[in-house]
Amino acid sequence: MSFTRPRTAAIAAIGAVALALTACATGAGDAAPTPSAEAEPVAGGNLTFAISVDSQCIDPQQVGNNDAIAIARQTVASLTIQDPETGDILPWLAEDYEVNADATSFTFTLQDGPTYADGEPIDAASVKTNFEAIVALGAKASLGSSYLADLESVEVVDEHTVTINFSEPSAQFLQATSTFSLGLLSPATAAVSQADRCLGDFIGSGPFSVQSYTPNEGAVLERREGYEWGPSTAGHTGEAYLDTITYKVIPESGNRTGSLQSGQIDATTGIATVDAVLFEGEDFWSLNRANPGSVYNLYANQSTEKLADESVRLAIQKGIDREQITSTLLGPDDLPAVSPLASSTPYFTDLSDVLEYDPEGAADLLDEAGWTEGDDGIREKDGEKLSFHVTYWQSPKEVLELVQQQLRQIGVDLQLTFASIADVQAANADGTYDFSYGNLTRADPDVLRTVFSVNGTSNSTKRTEPAEVDELLDEQAAIIDPAERQKVVDEAASLLITGGYSIPIYQLSTTITAASKVQGLTFEASSRLDFYDAWIAE
Amino acid sequence: MWGNYIARRIGQGLVVLWAAYTISFLILYLLPGDAATLFAGGGDQEAIDPALVAQLRSELGLDRPLWEQYLAALGKALTGDFGTSTQTGRPASDLLLESLPPTLALTAFAFVLSVVFGITLALAASLARAQWLRSILSSLPPLGVSVPVFWIGLLLLQAFSFRLRLFPSMGNEGFDSLVLPAITIAIPSGAFIAQLLSRSLRSTLAQPYVEIVRAKGASERRVQLGHAFRNAAIPALTMVGVLIGGLLSGAVVTETVFSRLGIGRLVVTAVNNRDVPVVQAVVVFAALVFVVANLVVDLVYPLIDRRITLARTAFVAA
Numbered sequence: 001m002s003f004t005r006p007r008t009a010a011i012a013a014i015g016a017v018a019l020a021l022t023a024c025a026t027g028a029g030d031a032a033p034t035p036s037a038e039a040e041p042v043a044g045g046n047l048t049f050a051i052s053v054d055s056q057c058i059d060p061q062q063v064g065n066n067d068a069i070a071i072a073r074q075t076v077a078s079l080t081i082q083d084p085e086t087g088d089i090l091p092w093l094a095e096d097y098e099v100n101a102d103a104t105s106f107t108f109t110l111q112d113g114p115t116y117a118d119g120e121p122i123d124a125a126s127v128k129t130n131f132e133a134i135v136a137l138g139a140k141a142s143l144g145s146s147y148l149a150d151l152e153s154v155e156v157v158d159e160h161t162v163t164i165n166f167s168e169p170s171a172q173f174l175q176a177t178s179t180f181s182l183g184l185l186s187p188a189t190a191a192v193s194q195a196d197r198c199l200g201d202f203i204g205s206g207p208f209s210v211q212s213y214t215p216n217e218g219a220v221l222e223r224r225e226g227y228e229w230g231p232s233t234a235g236h237t238g239e240a241y242l243d244t245i246t247y248k249v250i251p252e253s254g255n256r257t258g259s260l261q262s263g264q265i266d267a268t269t270g271i272a273t274v275d276a277v278l279f280e281g282e283d284f285w286s287l288n289r290a291n292p293g294s295v296y297n298l299y300a301n302q303s304t305e306k307l308a309d310e311s312v313r314l315a316i317q318k319g320i321d322r323e324q325i326t327s328t329l330l331g332p333d334d335l336p337a338v339s340p341l342a343s344s345t346p347y348f349t350d351l352s353d354v355l356e357y358d359p360e361g362a363a364d365l366l367d368e369a370g371w372t373e374g375d376d377g378i379r380e381k382d383g384e385k386l387s388f389h390v391t392y393w394q395s396p397k398e399v400l401e402l403v404q405q406q407l408r409q410i411g412v413d414l415q416l417t418f419a420s421i422a423d424v425q426a427a428n429a430d431g432t433y434d435f436s437y438g439n440l441t442r443a444d445p446d447v448l449r450t451v452f453s454v455n456g457t458s459n460s461t462k463r464t465e466p467a468e469v470d471e472l473l474d475e476q477a478a479i480i481d482p483a484e485r486q487k488v489v490d491e492a493a494s495l496l497i498t499g500g501y502s503i504p505i506y507q508l509s510t511t512i513t514a515a516s517k518v519q520g521l522t523f524e525a526s527s528r529l530d531f532y533d534a535w536i537a538e
Numbered sequence: 539m540w541g542n543y544i545a546r547r548i549g550q551g552l553v554v555l556w557a558a559y560t561i562s563f564l565i566l567y568l569l570p571g572d573a574a575t576l577f578a579g580g581g582d583q584e585a586i587d588p589a590l591v592a593q594l595r596s597e598l599g600l601d602r603p604l605w606e607q608y609l610a611a612l613g614k615a616l617t618g619d620f621g622t623s624t625q626t627g628r629p630a631s632d633l634l635l636e637s638l639p640p641t642l643a644l645t646a647f648a649f650v651l652s653v654v655f656g657i658t659l660a661l662a663a664s665l666a667r668a669q670w671l672r673s674i675l676s677s678l679p680p681l682g683v684s685v686p687v688f689w690i691g692l693l694l695l696q697a698f699s700f701r702l703r704l705f706p707s708m709g710n711e712g713f714d715s716l717v718l719p720a721i722t723i724a725i726p727s728g729a730f731i732a733q734l735l736s737r738s739l740r741s742t743l744a745q746p747y748v749e750i751v752r753a754k755g756a757s758e759r760r761v762q763l764g765h766a767f768r769n770a771a772i773p774a775l776t777m778v779g780v781l782i783g784g785l786l787s788g789a790v791v792t793e794t795v796f797s798r799l800g801i802g803r804l805v806v807t808a809v810n811n812r813d814v815p816v817v818q819a820v821v822v823f824a825a826l827v828f829v830v831a832n833l834v835v836d837l838v839y840p841l842i843d844r845r846i847t848l849a850r851t852a853f854v855a856a
Contacts, residue, residue, distance in 0.1 A: 054807075056625050138594075139593055139594040194627065198626065198627070199626075216799055217710065248797065249797060250707075250797045251797060252692075252794060254695070255692075255695060255707055255795065255796070258699065258700035259707045262700040262701075262703055264706060422569065422572075426572075
């Protein structure tokens with residue numbers, strides 16, 4: 001008379017197995033295929049877009065997370081726009097711009113006509129208000145503050161002309177003016193509290209305005225009536241086609257996949273690689289773009305003894321088989337790194353001739369540096385093992401596990417701890433760690449200076465003494481002429497590889513997966529979502 | 539007598555609340571990472587300027603010594619002010635109150651479903667005549683209790699939302715969006731009730747007075763429903779506190795799987811962001827619910843079961 005009766009247990013077990021088997025049943029959507037429409041855009045309708053995470057803030061000048069950017073970007077226009085194909089910086093709200101020879105002074109001439117959503121003109125005085133407010137937000141507007149580092153003054157020359165002066169050469173600022181972080185908000189917003197701005201209480205200049213925002217649930221953006229200043233890179237210049245965009249926060253990956261399959265959402269970037277196969281076919285389309293900027297790197301902490309040795313770093317760099325990682329673990333759109341920069345970054349050059357998988361070369365370097373193989377296959381010198389540790393949070397975690405296996409073959413031991421973002425920040429806080437891991441998205445090669453330079457905001461290699469590569473990185477920060485800058489960027493990127501500063505692995509990419517009725521949804525230059533040309537074909 | 543007892547129980551309840559607050563405070567303090575670095579370095583951006591982080595940390599008061607942070611927070615908590623959320627800048631108590639209604643709706647509905655489900659299952663197993671049917675019905679409760687909540691949720695989603703398109707997969711509006719999440723929570727909770735009730739029914743049916751009722755010619759139905767059930771249900775009451783715990787923890791997982799707003803989502807986000815004020819507010823609230831529920835059960839119990847009387851220092855069965 002107890003629950004341990006074999007019969008009861010057997011039935012319970014069979015029930016569990018049966019339930020488990022139902023979970024194995026998968027299948028693609030079974031709706032009849034619809035003909036694809038190559039028609040003219042039609043105004044009207046709503047697009048429901050799923051995001052995975054809500055960072056509790058949608059103020060374009062404060063956001064840093066891709067999902068929040070998908071919302072915030074649509075609400076503001078910027079001084080310039082970056083062409084997603086060529087990387088060129090083109091006029092937008094500023095119909096003309098001028099930069100002085102050493103990139104310390106930028107003058108913008110604004111279009112006459114654009115207004116904020118409250119009717120206030122987008123004039124020089126409002127630009128000044130914007131930039132000063134961003135600086136005042138400090139850590140809360142970390143991206144914008146970093147672009148405006150070294151800001152000396154903002155001069156209102158006349159109603160439509162504004163000059164921004166820096167105390168140090170800042171060639172990156174031109175590209176920065178095309179980003180959402182420096183997107184323009186109405187002067188009235190400067191008076192709103194930082195917390196309320198996060199909740200959507202701001203007035204923008206873009207094709208959409210915030211209708212509602214419920215943290216952790218979602219947001220609704222509505223078309224801005226009277227918007228006429230679409231950028232030249234877009235398909236049109238007038239009002240947006242969509243009436244509304246409804247964003248839903250769906251934290252669970254399986255829920256996003258199923259919701260898209262069953263038509264409860266129309267598009268998302270959050271489909272897991274393993275689920276991508278479910279959306280091949282006529283009812284859905286997908287679009288992939290590499291995230292520009294610094295690729296996923298293992299950043300060696302060069303202030304530690306073992307990693308201060310260039311031979312050790314170069315050996316590790318040569319010992320990683322990037323092709324094997326992407327072909328085994330990642331999707332067809334995720335490519336191995338061939339430079340410290342991602343392929344969609346302006347001024348990118350393929351450096352596969354200096355960045356190779358060369359395990360024999362790696363072994364030779366380590367032998368020469370005095371690291372000989374011990375009994376367990378790990379090299380040692382003077383009683384110390386060639387062993388390192390890295391704490392990371394980025395999925396898929398298997399990437400570094402495969403790197404660990406590859407490094408073992410050249411006698412290097414890489415210990416891994418996969419944890420949360422908070423744990424990673426804590427582990428790296430006191431600066432005694434061996435490696436950190438990450439990437440940084442930005443559609444400008446100045447990202448290399450931010451990440452690798454001894455003076456950069458991140459200084460991910462934790463160096464203290466400037467070296468030749470820092471001079472090159474500073475130099476490119478001051479050059480405006482594209483051909484000149486390309487030469488210096490190539491030199492700097494090359495030196496980052498040959499000097500063992502960068503240990504690149506693969507480049508991050510984003511994939512939009514959408515129902516076939518969604519048209520015109522695309523990426524802007526930093527591989528973030530652009531809904532301006534999007535429309536629904538019913 | 540009653541007065542003393544109530545006063546003592548309330549006192550114990552307050553100690554439980556204080557302990558919950560202190561322990562969660564310490565755990566959050568000891569966890570790696572703090573709210574400032576997490577705030578400044580959210581998402582895939584890694585360029586955190588240490589000076590900005592330090593500024594943020596001092597703004598949030600995170601650079602004070604542990605005991606100072608604790609006492610300051612405790613002092614304000616006693617007045618109902620749980621501080622401002624480090625992630626959103628809004629009062630933590632506001633966030634808690636806003637998240638309450640969806641979770642209340644969900645757990646109330648789930649509670650009703652689990653009681654109905656549990657009682658039905660236990661009675662059906664007890665009343666079933668055929669041995670094969672009885673075996674199957676008796677094996678369902680352990681199955682229901684051992685299957686993980688999120689898995690049930692995902693299965694229900696697959697079947698009823700994505701395939702059959704009967705219910706929405708997310709959202710907080712309308713009765714439709716409550717159904718699948720409530721069933722998800724109700725399955726393990728109901729199975730738990732069924733287990734308790736089954737065991738209790740079996741021992742009650744072995745009591746002498748049941749023999750007498752049977753001897754008087756009552757049908758099996760009348761014996762079980764009319765006589766045994768009421769007495770069998772009483773011990774299950776004492777487990778109400780555990781049941782509420784199950785409902786709340788089920789809500790945490792279910793709200794994530796079904797993308798619903800509520801206290802569960804609130805606390806998960808807050809822990810990930812080391813948003814101490816919000817976590818504290820939720821912990822204290824949950825502890826309060828437990829304490830009140832258990833207190834009510836303890837006070838009501840002797841009124842239901844006349845065999846229990848309140849003695850000087852402890853319960854005794856007369």
